[in-house]
Amino acid sequence: MTDQDLFHLMALQRVEGVGDIMAKKLLTHCGTAEAVFNSKTSQLAAIDGVGAMLLKSLKDKSVFEKANRELEFIKSNDIKVSCFLDEDYPDRLKHCFDGPVLLFTSGNIDLKNRKIISIVGTRQITSYGTEFCRKLIEDIAPLDPIIVSGFAYGVDIVAHQLAMDNNLQTIGVVAHGLNQIYPKTHKKYVAKVEENGGFMTEFWSSSNPDKENFVRRNRIVAGMSEATIVIESADRGGSLITANMANDYNRDVFAVPGRVTDKYSAGCNNLIKTQKANVLTSAADLVYILNWDLEKETKSVQKQLFVTLDDDEQKVYDYLLKTGKEIMDIIALRCDFPIYRISGLLLNMELKGVVRPLPGKLFEAI
Numbered sequence: 001m002t003d004q005d006l007f008h009l010m011a012l013q014r015v016e017g018v019g020d021i022m023a024k025k026l027l028t029h030c031g032t033a034e035a036v037f038n039s040k041t042s043q044l045a046a047i048d049g050v051g052a053m054l055l056k057s058l059k060d061k062s063v064f065e066k067a068n069r070e071l072e073f074i075k076s077n078d079i080k081v082s083c084f085l086d087e088d089y090p091d092r093l094k095h096c097f098d099g100p101v102l103l104f105t106s107g108n109i110d111l112k113n114r115k116i117i118s119i120v121g122t123r124q125i126t127s128y129g130t131e132f133c134r135k136l137i138e139d140i141a142p143l144d145p146i147i148v149s150g151f152a153y154g155v156d157i158v159a160h161q162l163a164m165d166n167n168l169q170t171i172g173v174v175a176h177g178l179n180q181i182y183p184k185t186h187k188k189y190v191a192k193v194e195e196n197g198g199f200m201t202e203f204w205s206s207s208n209p210d211k212e213n214f215v216r217r218n219r220i221v222a223g224m225s226e227a228t229i230v231i232e233s234a235d236r237g238g239s240l241i242t243a244n245m246a247n248d249y250n251r252d253v254f255a256v257p258g259r260v261t262d263k264y265s266a267g268c269n270n271l272i273k274t275q276k277a278n279v280l281t282s283a284a285d286l287v288y289i290l291n292w293d294l295e296k297e298t299k300s301v302q303k304q305l306f307v308t309l310d311d312d313e314q315k316v317y318d319y320l321l322k323t324g325k326e327i328m329d330i331i332a333l334r335c336d337f338p339i340y341r342i343s344g345l346l347l348n349m350e351l352k353g354v355v356r357p358l359p360g361k362l363f364e365a366i
Contacts (some may be wrong), residue, residue: 001083008033010067011249016057023101059158064343090224100202106274107198115145118221120239121155121231122264139283141166142280144262144350155231170197173220175213177205222246236346240267254280284343313349320365
């Protein structure tokens with residue numbers, strides 16, 4: 001995309017009445033944003049949805065001044081821009097009919113051939129949610145996924161921090177321009193995030209973190225990800241909006257169950273009850289439902305001569321050495337672990353290269 005292409009695309013974005021869906025429709029009919037502005041009124045009027053008000057707005061020359069000012073900001077702040085037709089635009093987001101025409105990014109984001117999951121939830125995260133998030137990210141870290149969230153209080157910032165602690169790329173999708181950070185207290189994390197990851201937005205530098213922008217932001221979080229995970233949520237909130245958007249985009253949604261009396265498990269429990277989310281009790285659930293190829297992935301994780309196992313893993317390993325192949329349910333029974341616990345243990349051991357799965361939920365020691 002040339003500077004001239006970008007200039008006209010940004011000008012088109014500033015035309016009153018032109019949203020992402022209409023912009024894509026105009027581009028489909030006219031070929032380029034510049035061609036939209038140069039097309040005859042009769043040609044534009046023939047496009048479905050283009051009425052007299054929009055035709056008048058397309059004659060507004062002030063959009064070019066606005067586009068020029070924003071282009072100067074982009075260049076002076078080393079911001080990268082990708083169009084929905086570009087290769088570096090998030091692949092899954094391309095298939096969302098209402099995905100942004102343009103995305104602005106900062107940092108060192110690399111989306112090529114990567115597993116991308118979003119983690120969202122309440123801004124009032126509890127110790128239960130924090131501990132679950134920590135264990136989940138630690139367990140999937142060997143698979144090197146990208147962790148996406150909204151850089152807000154609570155679950156968002158915890159997910160970003162844990163991703164960085166485990167040397168995973170993390171992306172903060174923000175509801176404002178890249179000239180600011182909201183909330184301001186999270187500025188201290190910006191440099192670290194941009195070392196291995198960065199920030200993404202559809203909003204110009206003139207945009208503030210207004211309430212309606214957060215809902216628009218959520219569709220990017222849901223649309224660019226392979227799956228959306230809700231760690232904790234009350235019965236209402238932005239994370240449930242994100243989960244519903246992910247369902248609308250035909251993405252997998254996971255929710256962490258909690259006690260029926262816990263306020264910040266109400267939303268998750270309801271997602272599960274209404275079959276809008278898969279139950280997530282451990283990383284093994286995520287890996288199984290997303291059908292991530294562990295055998296292929298663990299080839300890139302060099303098996304060490306001496307592998308460190310914790311006491312529980314050692315107990316399972318010794319049992320499998322003694323008995324040979326065994327199904328997961330029997331392993332749980334003989335080693336005296338609940339099934340949700342054994343699934344996580346076996347996943348960790350598989351990543352360490354000491355057990356391997358076989359058809360029929362069988363496992364054997366290596």
